[in-house]
Amino acid sequence: MEQSSSKSTKAQGANKRQSHRASLMLRRAKLVCQSGEYLTLIRDVSENGIGLGFLHDVPPETRTILQLANGMTYPVERMWAQSRQAGYRFGCTITLDEFLREETPHPIRPLRLNIEGTARIQDARKVIDAKLVDLSCEGAKIASFEDIRTRGLISFELPGMSPRLAQVRWSEGEFYGLQFQHPLESEELAHCAMQLQPFGDMKKSRFAKLLAKARAA
DSSP, X not given: OHHHXXXXXXXXXXXXXXXXXXXXXXXXXXXXXXXXXXXXXXXEEOSSEEEEEOSSSOOSOSEEEEEOTTSOEEEEEEEEEETTEXXXXXXXXXXXXXXXXXXXXXOOOOOOEEEEEEEEEEOSSOEEEEEEEEEOSSEEEEEOSSOOOOSSEEEEEOTTSOOEEEEEEEEETTEEEEEESSOOOHHHHHHHHHHHSOTTOOOHHHHHHHHHHHHHO
């Protein structure tokens, strides 16, 4: 009986891990490189490494940072790449259950890509060129020293992206938070990231900070 119970417990544990992995498939995350931040989809994960899928070419940098939607960061090293998929080895020890749960003490927020660029904003009064701070499928954060109307809908446009209707959800000084009336598809977000952050355009400061944070965790 004890042996049978032990087998049953192990089977339940295996089923639980498989269930976790199934829920993990194609979860959004981002790969932080020296050239920028790129949307990636988690395909599978173990304590040693992770399989990622991309909606564009695989970033060419071998050593990068994987960041989850909850803000947790992990240094990773690419071991193989083919088509739009790649396998990475973790550069630190991870707890698989913790990774799979992706817990956060804060309310869940959409995955944001910190991207520099110029966004064209148009309201009923004028057209403004604002600075893009970050971008997600659901909205964007911008900075503008010109006042932007905070009631009603405005038009938001980026290079390589058709204009989107958005609403200003909050403002603080020169910063504005926008929510799109119709969210971007993952493919559109990935395309914008590639348009604004071509591979090879190195931006080391943010990458270095995240690398230090990941190693300290």
